[in-house]
Amino acid sequence: MLVLPLLVVVLFSFGERGAAGGYVPAFTLDNYANLAARWTAFQNTILLAPLGTVLCLLIAYPLAYYLAIKADPRWRTILLILVIVPFWTSILIRSYAWIQILGGNGLPRLIAEFGFGRPRLINTPFAVMVGIVYGYLPLMVFPIYVALEKIDRRLLEASADLGSPPWRTFVQITLPLSLAGVATGSMLVFILLMGEFLIPQILGGGKVFFVGNALVDLFLQSRNWPFGAAVAATLVMVMLVIVTLYLRAMKRLSGGRDDVAMM
């Protein structure tokens, strides 16, 4: 069940496009030879997916830390619900809300009121990044929150009792013990980002082009299924390589413990 669709993709990628589009059985490597035609899309994705993941992580970690360790337990549940609430509506609708906020009559007008000129925000890579961080933040917050929550508080107390300043306790105890959550969250966000197409389409004004957008166009507009399949298969391969390297790196970082990488 899981492998079958992938097999179809691989099979299609060796075929030829029919005269009116679609798929005609054949065996050719032309589609793979032609991959350079989508090089910009790959470049954008390989650049923006890690960047988006890192930005998500930088914002999510302090948030999760606050929720798990600093927040008043009475408020914790409410705060956690607030993080999930946006997930109850479709990302499409939430992205349209960002169109209003980043559009000329939103933030730029406010900025102009303060006399700082009127910057163009919507339909820029910046807007796409805002949408990505906003959309994927909960996916990063939760694994980190769970990891932090599981930490035995007595370890932190012991560290303080033995004279460690707070930053040292954080670097030596909290951070290593929450690494599993960081690894899971980053992987989740990164993999989904590699296939993202909706946010660049809506907040990038169709000008910021990811591999996901190239795929949508190849299947839904030009109907070049074999080439689309070759692009998709290549994306899967690229992801496999990156994820393998990432898992190895995480394993080395955590001193050979499997649980961190595999959580």
Added chain:
Amino acid sequence: MTDRRATATEKHFLQKLESYRKGSLSRRDFLAQTGLGLATAVMAGTMPGLARRAWAQGSIGDRVVIATWPNYHAPESLEAFRAATGATVDVNVFGSNEEMLAKLQAGGASWDVVVATNYTISTYVDQAIIEELDLSRIPNFDPSAFEARFADPGVINGKTYAIPRNIGTTGYCVNTSELDSATPTTWKEFWDLSRDQLSGRTMVHDYQLTAIGNALKYYGYSFNSVDPKELADAERLLIETKPHLFAINSDYQPSMRSGDAAMSMCWTGDAVQLQRDIPEIAYVLGKEGGELWSDFFTIPASAPHRDAAYALINFLLAPEMAAQEARFHGYPTGDSRVDALLPDEMRSSPILYPAADILNALEFGAAITLTNPVRAEIMARFKSA
């Protein structure tokens, strides 16, 4: 206690009625949830007259699915169809003919009526996607009411596969209050303004036919060209203009309304709708030419509710109904019987009915552009550049 329950039920019923009216609840669910279905069945069983009527209503089924364009059908027309026949109209909206074709080719699209543009019909027929229409089941269609150029693409080898639904043009809308100079009149000005005074404020369709076609017009080439040298020129212009564009998107009304965009490639009906609210927005048909199109009703060979499909097409082609639709979407129908029913301000609008010399400079999209791989690749390079 009893009282409160009675009110609650009444409220529940009204809520259900409202959801049903808005279309979020199907007729069958509505009848089931309110108990009306059971009540009707019992009544129908005891009253022979009612039973026959219920049977007549059920004969075309309770559902018909139409694949069409955004803002293209007045909700009250579809509601009137449901009231008259008992069949609820499910509307699926698309952004391009290419997307519709992709879904039809992939199979599994269970649509009963497809609204397709002239240049796709011959491909649909070649691929056996649509079938010849039985004109005796569409008595409201009168071929003599249409100009031949608008109806002809629906007839292939003497067989009618598609019935004209609407006609229109592709030009551009520009907010004249943002211009220093006089209102432009050519495609050359469109592309020059995009890279100059209206840099950062212009939109181009996310649609190979019009984006590339109107770039070809900058050089005076045919809108439908597939000549490699001419296409290379158009590609250079598109890629040079791209950093200056506000967006590549066929949904340009919101940005034109908010003022983020000041100029956009534009279809007749959108221009009418925009101008209604913002009178400074002008609609320009480039002197060099551009696109003239007609949309058609077709029935896919795979239609699951064929009877309902014929009924819906016939219903929407009735002149009064077509006039109501035209007042809603702002496109001319090409049907002289309908034109006679439209209000004066529509009939005298140069957007709906351009002067003959401007109209005659326009070209119908050619079938070759739909399937030409070079044009598809140019579009991809334009978007990813």
